[in-house]
Amino acid sequence: MKLTRRAALSLGASLPLAAALPHAAAAKAEMKGMDIAKSRRVELGEFEVTTLLAGTATRDEPQSIFGMNVSPEEFAKVSEEAFLPADKVQFFFTPTLINTGSELILFDTGLNAKGITAAVEAAGYTAEQVDKVVITHMHGDHIGGLMGEDGETFKNASYIAGAAEHNHWSKADNDGFKSKVAPLSDKMTMIEGGASVASGITSVLAAGHTPGHMGYMIESNGAQLMLIADLANHPVWSLAKPDWEVRFDMDKAQAAESRRKVLGMLAADRVAMVGYHMPFPAMGYVATKGDGFEYVPMSYQMML
Numbered sequence: 001m002k003l004t005r006r007a008a009l010s011l012g013a014s015l016p017l018a019a020a021l022p023h024a025a026a027a028k029a030e031m032k033g034m035d036i037a038k039s040r041r042v043e044l045g046e047f048e049v050t051t052l053l054a055g056t057a058t059r060d061e062p063q064s065i066f067g068m069n070v071s072p073e074e075f076a077k078v079s080e081e082a083f084l085p086a087d088k089v090q091f092f093f094t095p096t097l098i099n100t101g102s103e104l105i106l107f108d109t110g111l112n113a114k115g116i117t118a119a120v121e122a123a124g125y126t127a128e129q130v131d132k133v134v135i136t137h138m139h140g141d142h143i144g145g146l147m148g149e150d151g152e153t154f155k156n157a158s159y160i161a162g163a164a165e166h167n168h169w170s171k172a173d174n175d176g177f178k179s180k181v182a183p184l185s186d187k188m189t190m191i192e193g194g195a196s197v198a199s200g201i202t203s204v205l206a207a208g209h210t211p212g213h214m215g216y217m218i219e220s221n222g223a224q225l226m227l228i229a230d231l232a233n234h235p236v237w238s239l240a241k242p243d244w245e246v247r248f249d250m251d252k253a254q255a256a257e258s259r260r261k262v263l264g265m266l267a268a269d270r271v272a273m274v275g276y277h278m279p280f281p282a283m284g285y286v287a288t289k290g291d292g293f294e295y296v297p298m299s300y301q302m303m304l
């Protein structure tokens with residue numbers, strides 16, 4: 001039996017695939033395992049915004065991190081309603097590259113130099129092309145890529161960090177700060193909230209997660225997007241439940257207050273966001289829902 005393509009397509013509905021295509025069963029392709037893109041680029045006005053997957057990791061016992069102040073029953077119920085397991089969580093580490101047309105600016109650097117270099121290259125750039133590195137706060141998963149085995153990862157970059165953040169960690173006996181930030185401190189410009197790090201890019205102090213934790217408002221040609229960094233670290237356990245305590249929030253009450261304030265503003269103004277720990281590509285919107293918020297992952301809005 002000889003089938004034309006048209007006949008094969010029309011028969012496809014009624015015949016088993018193997019009968020219509022006798023050789024299909026012989027082609028035994030290897031299993032590839034889970035696959036996920038390492039970068040996603042959108043346009044924002046005149047800017048290009050690329051989120052980079054610098055790492056991802058599975059962790060057990062998520063309630064040891066999120067919702068520490070609620071019962072296991074409540075944690076399980078909220079998770080189940082959102083189709084999420086309550087005994088495991090997937091973490092994402094998502095630095096962002098912004099090309100303003102005149103500068104390539106990287107926000108945060110992932111866990112290590114290898115991860116961020118691979119992610120920058122997957123997006124079509126090299127580490128040498130990065131003009132500025134902005135650090136939102138100085139936890140290990142944000143500063144880890146600053147220095148690698150060969151020293152400075154971004155050899156041509158200048159650095160920007162929050163003054164309060166640098167001040168705090170320089171006084172703490174912290175190995176991450178000593179190995180990753182201290183060698184670059186002389187080259188760092190320290191800023192406060194409300195500072196411009198490039199035309200159209202402004203720091204927003206949102207403390208609580210750490211003492212000088214900063215988000216960044218990005219604006220080009222009237223289009224806006226906010227990098228919220230670690231203001232909210234889970235689409236459900238942080239956005240829907242902004243008052244749920246998070247182990248990594250150093251000042252838990254202040255972190256919850258910052259979440260409510262900034263997420264409320266993003267929802268009211270309908271501004272897009274990138275969340276460093278949101279599921280990749282980590283871009284979305286915030287809607288108010290009940291006493292909290294709802295994370296609306298980006299679909300095609302920024303392709304239009």
Ligand SMILES: [Zn+2]
Nearest residue numbers: 139141142230
């Ligand atoms: Zn983080």
